Amino acid sequence: MPKRKVAALEKIDADFASLQYKIRRDPQSYIDDFRRQWNQYESQREIFLVAPTSASAEATESFHNLVDLVAHVADCYPDETRTFPDDLKAIISEHHTVLGPELREKIVGSLMLLRRKEVIDSASALTCLFPILVSSPSKTFRGELFGKILGDMRNSNAKAINHPLNRTVQTVLYNLITADRASPRAIWAIKLTRELWKRQIWTDAKPVDVMREACLADNEKVVVGAVRFFLGGDKEREEIEDESSDEEVDLSKIRHQMGINKKSQKQKKAYNKAVSKVHRHERKKNKPHPLNFSALHLLHDPQEFAEKLFTKHLQNTKAKLSLDTRILVLQLVTRLVGLHRLTVVALYSWFIKFLTPRQQSVTSFLASLAQGTHNLVPPDVLEPLLQKIASEFVSEASAAEVAAAGLNSIREICARQPLAMTETLLQDLVQYRKSKDKGVMMAAKGLLSLYREVDPELLQKKDRGKDATIGLKTGSLTSRRFGEEDVGEIEGLDLLEKWKEEEKKKKRREKGLPSEAGSDEDEDKEEEDGFNSDDWEVDSDDSSDSGGWINVSDSEDEAPATKKRKASGDSSESGDGNNKDEENDAEAQKEKEAEIQRISKLATTTILTPADLAKLQELRASAAIDQALGPSRRKPGQESSTQRHADDGLTAEQIEAPARLRKLTKEEKVALAKEGKPEREEHKSTQAIKKSKKEAAGKSTSNREKARKKNFLMTLGKAKSKQKRSLVETRRVLRAHVDRSTRGGRKRNFA
């Protein structure tokens, strides 16, 4: 549509932009002009409201311009424009379905502008826009509104958390979800909550509560959205945090550029910006890390929630959810069960019908089952499941992948609840370590090594291995009873104790005393001294003055200890006689008891100072590094299973993992071979490709290349003169060459 021609004079008159500029410069002088425009706006609004659907394009455009103008200068005339925000709200909420896209965008934009100018507050703007977001039939408009609402939420939470606004919005979202559980409208509540959660604007329990309600909705889309939030929301949050911290600014580079390029105001500004950004980063680094609990941990009453989810979406045969959705819900339920150690007994018997190799995406079911197991699940509930898995999956007749998946899932279940396994079944399954297929073999070995650690008595004697046999003999390896828990202790406390002892010895040696304390009295005195004020503060401790560096001790320190242990092991292995074994046993027992006593004494009799705690942290870190680097490295498979965090869920890939060991297809092989090699569209040498790449990147040639490319005739003279050199000249040249090469060439690269 061509625009109507506007006469030159009229153009000057009808220029809203210049009027706006003038008004903003001097509101008092232009109040008359504004009043006229305000009247014009009022009359246009009247005309528009008479027939919002059939308004002509021109009328709409002029109204659009007027709204824009008034919104921009509304803060200059608060009295005159008192009714303006309410007018806009009324128009947009009553006529948003029939308004043209430009006009409604302008109205929403103007509302947000008024909000930014603080003519209206966030709550009133959002409570107007949110119902429209939920009910608008236009997709683009919904997207736009969503962006606007989100932006406003972020802005109003940017400086400080705006608790009243957050509470209002969260309540609105909660009500939206609970008002009508079957409607798909709640999807917007989920989207908004997820986005704000991701950006760490909402981190408390209320949004989690909103999502919890959404999980129990009747609409499938809503359920999926909410469940996905619990399964992946926290990971998303971490990722975005990492991303934002990745953006590093290289100040020295910018400074260098400033030295070279022309100096301009723009560049100066850019530099200042970069400096402030670096400062902000540093400040952020120094700030204490905010405590971010995952959504699963913030959940209120997970037991009830898990039971409700299970009965509503899984157990209920009338629930019309697709298989994918059900798997997602199942993952959430089992995750909750595993994480919070809930007891949902019906869950395990429900699993039975899905545990066949023909079941679609059975590995997900297997992973969920393992995930939902913990050490408080009664073993007799799990036993039939294990039997079923073993009989359905693990047999000579079944395919290798199937058997491997079955064995892996059995291992994962038993790692969480070892008591579920029976002796005969285990001994049967362990036989598969002789399998021809690598996946099955590895899975069976994994199961074997697991039981060597947790309950070797179930294994046959020949399968137990050396360590387990010794452990059984000495009694240090005992199978755990149902419900038995580890005694809680401070991690690394023994290390601290050891370190303190050594320090004490060092001090005594410095004083010239024998390294062992003579009497109890002396020790007491020492301890008294230990509590001087110097040791209290973290910084005063001289051993930690190396700053953030961690002293990684050599493995030599570790070596004697292991050797000694080995020696003792050897001696017991050789088995001179029973009495010696018994002696060893008794000794070990005594040592252990003594140690326990000592540790408990340290934690209970003294107060750990901040300096102590800092040292403890340091020791813990160095011990972890020692363990990682040390000679007694564990097998890779086991390591990965222990390194996995307890809070992370188990996925189907981990059950299937060894399936990747099967032979690769040709495409995969080609892709693997091509990986990391230069792109080659045509047949060229690698050198040529590298060179063309270098040229494309704008880099220059090396000296060698230049010499190679040099015109032959230009080199001829030098070659000729070389032949005529005298012996002395030749010697000088050669010597100079040697000299040069020792110095590092003409450029003196070594200097």
Add this chain to the structure above:
Amino acid sequence: MGSSARKKKEKQKDFQKPKFKVGKAKPKPSNFTDTSFKAKAIVMGQQSLSTTAPDAVQQFKHSFSLASSSKSDKQRQEALSYLTGQLSTEPPVNPVGTRTLLAKLLPLISDTSTPVRGQLLKLFRALPAEQVRHSVETAIMFIRAGMTHLSADVSNDSIGFLDWLLDVAGEDVVSCPGGWVKTLNTFSAMLGWTATSGQNGWSSGGRSGPVRGKTSLNQSRTIDTLVKFLRIGFEPEDSAPPEPEPFLKSIYRVPRDPNAYAYLNLTGPRRDEDGTMYGDRETRQQVFHRRFLEPISKGADAIKKEGGTSGRAAAGLDQFLHSPEGMGDYEPSGAVDMESLMDLW
């Protein structure tokens, strides 16, 4: 050379015999959709095949649509002049009705082209007065929009439109919803006479210095129209005793007034003080006294001092305001003034 060879080949293509294939045709794929169709007649969308000229009604409608929606100024103006000619014949030709005509043409009041607006005023003057009365509410709305238009030309021409409307349906203009207060508001904004009370600063706002030439002329015209508007507003109601005959008739008949029960406001949105109806002289005087009398008399005084045509017009306004048919006979009765009581809340 290559291109000539290609051309040769292309030329030869025309003389090649088509090769007919023997045997069965290739079977259609399973998802084949038959898109061929048969029709008895083919209708051309855009072609007019009539041999005779279109009749008057068609022509009227055509130029009506041109006038309301054409993009070209010239075309709009010509269409309007055609419509004016049709309306001023004896008897007038108007197949669409005055109401529709007004609904479509009123937005042209704020048209950017001056000749179009002039022609539009001529057209409006050709319309029958008693039918215009029914669309007064919309008309005054568009005229107000025109009066406050950013472009001075448009706002000055709108005064002409208001003149016309006051001529044909003055009584309805002042008594329709929003017709009194909003229009007065618009006048105040146009003349810059809005009350700036309570705001005292260095820059007091408003136009400063005398205005000359065309602007002055426009101002005097605006003031004249304001006087006319006020005169109609303050016209005393017929105090003649109602004749029994028509009164009795009107009791049992459907009223002939436009929008007879408008004061009940049964369907529309809630009206505020500006938008409400001021049906009789007294209420109009009350509102005028409360909101407009002071700034208008102040503004009129200022312009009177400047002299010239606008000064003369302002003097006329002042005179009218003090005369008994203006505000001369109005005594503010403070206790009865409900509106000011409402303001206390």
